[in-house]
Amino acid sequence: MTIESMDMARGRLPRNPRPRARRLSAILRQMASDRSRERISIRDIFETMGDRAIGALMLVFALPNLVPTPPGTSAILGAPLLFLAAQLTFGLKPWLPKVIADRSMRREDFEAIISRIHRKLAFAERMLKPRLSVLVEPPAEYLSGFLCLVMAIILTLPIPLGNMLPALAICLFSFGILGRDGLFVILGVIAAGLSATVVGGMVYGIIKAAAFVIANWFA
Numbered sequence: 556m557t558i559e560s561m562d563m564a565r566g567r568l569p570r571n572p573r574p575r576a577r578r579l580s581a582i583l584r585q586m587a588s589d590r591s592r593e594r595i596s597i598r599d600i601f602e603t604m605g606d607r608a609i610g611a612l613m614l615v616f617a618l619p620n621l622v623p624t625p626p627g628t629s630a631i632l633g634a635p636l637l638f639l640a641a642q643l644t645f646g647l648k649p650w651l652p653k654v655i656a657d658r659s660m661r662r663e664d665f666e667a668i669i670s671r672i673h674r675k676l677a678f679a680e681r682m683l684k685p686r687l688s689v690l691v692e693p694p695a696e697y698l699s700g701f702l703c704l705v706m707a708i709i710l711t712l713p714i715p716l717g718n719m720l721p722a723l724a725i726c727l728f729s730f731g732i733l734g735r736d737g738l739f740v741i742l743g744v745i746a747a748g749l750s751a752t753v754v755g756g757m758v759y760g761i762i763k764a765a766a767f768v769i770a771n772w773f774a
Contacts, residue, residue, distance in 0.1 A: 579604070579611050579733060580677040587666035596659035597635070601651065608649040610732035613639050613703065613725055618672060620710060620722030633711035633718075636725065640707050643700030643732075646693060679730055687737025699728050699740055702747045709754050714761075720750035 582603055586595055597612070604611040616632045616639075635655050642649060689695060706721035724746035731739035 578677070578680045579607075579614065580673055580680055582611075583669050583676075584673055587662065587669040589662070592662050594659040595662055595665040596657055597651065598656040599659075601649065601656060607733055609639050609643050610729045612649075612651075613643075614729035614733070617710075617722045617725040617729065618676075620718040621726070633707050636707035636710065637704065640700055640704035640725075644697055644704055645700070646697060680734065683730060683734030683736045683739065685735045687740070688735060690737030690740040691731055691735050695740075696732070699732070699743065702744065703728050706747055706750060709750065712754075712758075714754060714757055720746060720753055724750050 583600075586592070586599065586603065592599075600615060601608045601612060613636060616636050619632060635651060638651055638655070639649070641647075691699075703725050706724045710718045710721040710725075724743050727739050727743035727746055731737060731743060
């Protein structure tokens with residue numbers, strides 16, 4: 556006799572297993588295929604994700620920066636990341652200004668984007684599992700937020716191809732937050748350190764080159 560049948564014999568109802576949180580890839584795909592919507596806004600994603608909104612939206616805004624984008628794109632996508640990362644740093648409730656939350660796109664355009672990233676997003680999600688939980692809980696979570704804030708600041712700087720590594724770091728942190736996976740947080744810390752080193756070297760090189768040009772101009 557199983558435990559469930561013994562409980563029923565004693566007049567008890569079997570306990571329902573705790574439902575698993577739905578994956579971001581599945582939620583985005585469902586929203587994209589919802590033909591009752593004409594447009595998909597950031598607010599729609601924000602409200603659908605609930606208490607996972609910060610991790611989900613940081614991932615949504617960081618992912619496009621993993622590939623070369625037109626000049627100015629990283630600054631546009633980086634602004635919401637600054638808000639979200641700052642809130643994560645200080646343990647604040649997720650919130651976005653109305654001017655950002657109400658930004659939207661046609662459902663068809665949103666569906667096209669999701670169809671391109673869905674496989675990669677789903678693959679990464681399959682690798683997630685709860686582990687090293689101390690790294691995805693306060694106060695360690697606040698440190699992740701601070702590092703994401705630094706990466707978001709770097710991402711908004713007008714540095715050629717300087718947005719990819721910071722975006723990768725933010726994506727790794729976001730996956731860690733969404734999946735409660737401390738391993739991805741560790742990978743995010745490594746990517747953030749690499750990003751700071753590379754971008755710092757690029758900035759130093761630009762400043763040194765500018766100083767050389769100025770020095771020769773007035774020589």
